Amino acid sequence: MSEHVFIGRQPIVDKQQKIVGYELLFRDSGHATSANIADDLEAGTRVLVNTLSNMGAEWLFGDKLAFINVAAPMLSSDFLELLPPQKVILELIETVLPTEELLARVREMKAKGYRFALDDFIPSQENLPWLELAEYVKLDVQHIGASKTEQYIKILSKFPVKFIAEKVETHEEFNHCKNAGFDFYQGFYFAHPETLSAKVITPDHTAVMQLLNLARQNADVKDIETAFKRDVALSFKLLRYINSVGFGLSCEIQSIRHAVAILGYEQLYRWLTLLLVTAGASSTSPALMKTAVTRGRLTELLGEGLLEKQERDNLFIVGVFSLLDAMLEMPMEQVLDKLLLPESITDALLDRQGVYGPFLQLAEACEDEDSDKIVEVASLLSIKPEQVNAAHLAALAWVEHLGI
Secondary structure (H helix, E strand, C coil): CHHHEEEEEEEEECCCCCEEEEEEEEEECCCCCCCCHHHHHHHHHHHHHHHHHHHCHHHHHCCCEEEEEECHHHHHCCHHHHCCCCCEEEEECCCCCCCHHHHHHHHHHHHCCCEEEECCCCCCCCCHHHHHCCCEEEEEHHHHCHHHHHHHHHHHCCCCCEEEEECCCCHHHHHHHHHHCCCEECCHHHHCCCCCCCCCCCHHHHHHHHHHHHHHCCCCHHHHHHHHHCCHHHHHHHHHHHCCHHHCCCCCCCCHHHHHHHHCHHHHHHHHHHHHHHCCCCCCCHHHHHHHHHHHHHHHHHCCCCCCHHHHHHHHHHHHHCCHHHHHCCCHHHHHHCCCCCHHHHHHHHHCCCCCHHHHHHHHHHHHCCHHHHHHHHHHCCCCHHHHHHHHHHHHHHHHHHCC
16 A cells, blocks of 8 residues: 555745645555545555654654644544654544544543644534634635635634635735734645746846856856856855865865866756755745755656666756746746756756656646546656655655755
């Protein structure tokens, strides 16, 4: 069972769009229909616990909270108590009714340090007992609508709970939810925002793009050094990066030229790629930046054993750059006008075609928890489901270690 499990994370952010937690999504790629729902849920819990036990929870959500869906059979089982209480929020789905037995079980778990959220909550006389025990209430703003959302928050404000807006899809909805009194937010606006009206790339981005082009063309190191010197922040970031402990250098690097020589053009290109999505974009959601870097690493890892190193480097660029249109709020065609990229990369970015296209499709399917698409594309690439899962877990771990 565990070899066919895929893990995703959807960020939960605060008013400043800083990530405070993730909803962890556990899915099976199989299509068996014979098992009853209780068995499926118990199996899901086993997968959840086994995954966290085998892989370790620290990298999966770092110092952030993990929100995990819990149905009645899961709540009644002992599996959940293998999870670290200080790291998880157990999210009771809407079908979990406050029977005396389940209320007693939640009180017992709260006494052990576990905290609870109420998912897709609709206030009613029947489910009010949960509010005395929960720490978070999640409201589906798409399903409820603006006026009822405000009404529900007024009703629930007398309880000691924090409010999380689910399915926030636009900037306007985010602002409305902030004004309505929500504490935290979750939805496609933060992880998969749609392309909005185009805007001019900031000077920081222009400088990074210029350097990307120079590195891609193997330009003279003098030209690269000059480009760095035009931007103090860029020079500082490069020297700080090259002098980091990770390089284990015996002497400190003082000059841009020395730094470029130590790094090499390929590594420089990769570093600039990361920089492009993490620097100079104050209006960009941190969750989106993290999604872009995770997607880059996952796309690259999916190519292991199938493509040469240079092509895997290109996969990383394809994955990261695939969200530039959303980050810069301009169509992908306009973004690519600013960059000199090989046709194989642009084919993947524009049409999900060419040699790199399927790898990007597979990475996006992992993010979207689209099991059918995962199985379909993985099969085309002759990648086993357990390899996809291992790559996804490794990508999440890598980005967590980067500290982005």
